Each structure stands twice: as C-alpha cells, then as structure tokens.
Amino acid sequence: xxxxxxxxxPIVVSGALGNVGSAVVQAxxxxxxxxxxxxxxxxxxxxxxxxxxxxxxxxxxxxxxxGPVLEGAKSVFLIRPPAISRVGPTLNRFIDAAVExxxxxxVFSSVAGAESNRIVPHHRVEKHLLQSGLAWTMLxxxxxxxxxxxxxxxxxxxxxxxxxxxxEGKVAFIDARDIGDVAALALxxxxxxxxAYHLTGPEAMAIDEVAAVMSDVLGRTIRxxxxxxxxxxxxxxxxxxxxxxxVVQTILHVGLRKGDAEPVTDTVERSLGRPGxxxxxxxxxxxxxxxxxxxx
Numbered sequence: 001x002x003x004x005x006x007x008x009x010p011i012v013v014s015g016a017l018g019n020v021g022s023a024v025v026q027a028x029x030x031x032x033x034x035x036x037x038x039x040x041x042x043x044x045x046x047x048x049x050x051x052x053x054x055x056x057x058x059x060x061x062x063x064x065x066x067g068p069v070l071e072g073a074k075s076v077f078l079i080r081p082p083a084i085s086r087v088g089p090t091l092n093r094f095i096d097a098a099v100e101x102x103x104x105x106x107v108f109s110s111v112a113g114a115e116s117n118r119i120v121p122h123h124r125v126e127k128h129l130l131q132s133g134l135a136w137t138m139l140x141x142x143x144x145x146x147x148x149x150x151x152x153x154x155x156x157x158x159x160x161x162x163x164x165x166x167x168e169g170k171v172a173f174i175d176a177r178d179i180g181d182v183a184a185l186a187l188x189x190x191x192x193x194x195x196a197y198h199l200t201g202p203e204a205m206a207i208d209e210v211a212a213v214m215s216d217v218l219g220r221t222i223r224x225x226x227x228x229x230x231x232x233x234x235x236x237x238x239x240x241x242x243x244x245x246x247v248v249q250t251i252l253h254v255g256l257r258k259g260d261a262e263p264v265t266d267t268v269e270r271s272l273g274r275p276g277x278x279x280x281x282x283x284x285x286x287x288x289x290x291x292x293x294x295x296x
Contacts, residue, residue: 009072010036015079019146023180038069060090070101079109085244087121092128105135107186112142137186138196142261145173145282149289156290165227166207167257172200172264175277202276204262217283229254
C-alpha cells in the first residue's frame with residue numbers, strides 16, 4: 001500500500017510555478033493522486049495546469065495564506081523561493097503551521113551539503129524540520145540543468161557565453177524533472193520517511209563541455225567565460241539580484257571550483273529504475289529557450 005492511499009486529502013506542492021515545483025505537480029498528476037498546487041499567483045497556476053487542478057495562493061511572507069493551503073493535507077512538498085533568505089518567519093513558520101494543521105509528512109527540496117553548510121538558508125529549514133516532529137524526507141540535489149535556461153540564460157542569449165566562477169570544476173547537473181519524479185515517489189510510496197537523498201545527474205561535466213554541448217545542439221558557438229567571485233557578484237547585482245541572493249549564488253558557484261558538485265550518485269537511477277536525464281537531453285528538449293528571438 002502506498003502512503004498516499006492511506007490518507008485522504010491533497011498533497012500540497014509549494015513553488016508550483018517553478019522548475020522543480022511544476023515537475024512535482026506533473027509527476028504526482030501522472031500518479032493520479034490529489035494535488036493542491038500552491039504559489040503566489042493561483043491564476044497563473046490555473047493557466048499552466050488547467051482548471052481542473054486544485055490551486056491555492058501561497059505567500060511565505062503572508063501567514064494568512066498558510067491555513068487555506070494546508071487545510072485537509074497530510075503531505076507537503078516544500079521548496080524555498082530563491083528570493084527568500086530569512087527562513088525563520090517564512091518557511092519555518094509555514095512548517096509550524098503544517099504541524100498545527102495536522103500534516104504528517106514534508107518532503108523538502110534542499111541543496112547538496114545543506115546538512116553541514118550553515119551559510120545556505122536551507123540549513124536552517126532542515127534543522128527546523130528535524131525538530132518539528134513531522135515525518136520528513138530531505139532531497140538534496142546538486143546544480144539544476146534548468147540553471148542553464150534560467151540563471152545563465154541572459155548571458156547565453158545576449159553574449160553567447162556562460163559566465164560563472166566555476167573555474168575548471170565539474171558539475172553533475174540534475175534535471176528538475178528527475179527531482180520531481182523522485183519527490184513524487186517519496187510523497188506517495190512507503191520507505192522514504194526519515195531519509196535524505198543526494199540527487200545528481202548521471203555525469204559530471206566541466207562548464208566548457210556544457211558549452212560545447214550547447215554549441216552542438218543550438219548550432220552556434222557558446223563559450224565558457226570563467227568569472228572571478230567578485231566579478232560574478234557584481235554581474236548578478238547588475239542583473240537585478242538583491243545582495244543576499246547574489247551572495248548565496250556566488251558562494252554556491254565558487255564551490256564548483258573545489259569540486260563541490262562533481263560527485264555523481266546513482267540515487268535517481270535506483271529510485272526511478274532509469275538513468276537520469278543528461279544535459280544534452282535537457283538542452284535538446286528546451287532548445288528554443290536560448291534563441292535570440294525568444295528574448296525579444
């Protein structure tokens with residue numbers, strides 16, 4: 001018997017408009033379980049997923065939205081919006097509300113190394129969740145393939161370059177769709193409560209190798225231009241990122257130089273019974289993302 005079949009009520013998916021959250025909604029829908037997709041713009045959720053999906057407004061900065069989102073739910077997929085750095089009055093308060101609402105299980109999409117890295121906000125969420133009394137599952141993915149289509153997109157579209165402070169470090173990029181599939185598994189099947197999973201893609205690639213794959217798929221030359229830490233921070237600020245977000249993103253990318261994202265795990269393949277999606281698959285499936293015309 002699956003966990004989902006033991007309890008009535010929808011599975012709440014926070015951040016459902018994001019890369020990972022939307023993948024979780026899709027994976028759960030394919031399993032034909034009740035889903036409540038939650039994000040700050042419910043109309044956009046309805047437009048994306050259709051009028052038949054249960055949607056709710058969730059603003060981590062507005063605790064008044066927590067009750068309606070959690071009503072009747074026994075399981076929650078939780079992910080931190082990148083713009084939120086103060087997790088105490090936001091995500092951790094939401095966890096407290098989940099306890100009060102009778103939620104039993106939270107699957108938290110954290111980051112690799114969050115259990116020991118006190119700098120990243122995810123560390124404080126993990127710690128609070130462990131102390132909450134809720135059943136938990138930690139997903140600790142490495143760098144997303146989707147970063148190439150979001151955080152790196154502007155530089156690729158405008159300058160045909162990937163500009164990050166990774167040095168010669170290699171990265172085992174993981175596709176958010178695979179994270180969504182693993183999350184759906186953890187939310188609906190037995191054996192995942194109290195577990196922490198380090199999720200990676202099937203291969204570690206240097207950034208110049210990623211650029212070569214993109215060049216091949218897109219039919220134009222994409223180059224890797226290594227950035228300094230300070231240069232990258234200033235670049236992020238020039239693109240409009242707030243200071244705290246720019247600092248966290250810079251720290252995470254500088255860690256690539258030390259091989260923080262190089263180890264490859266087989267967790268995705270063991271969990272799903274298939275290999276994880278490669279960077280080439282991601283770029284091929286989303287080739288239009290980096291077309292010059294798409295930026296106009």
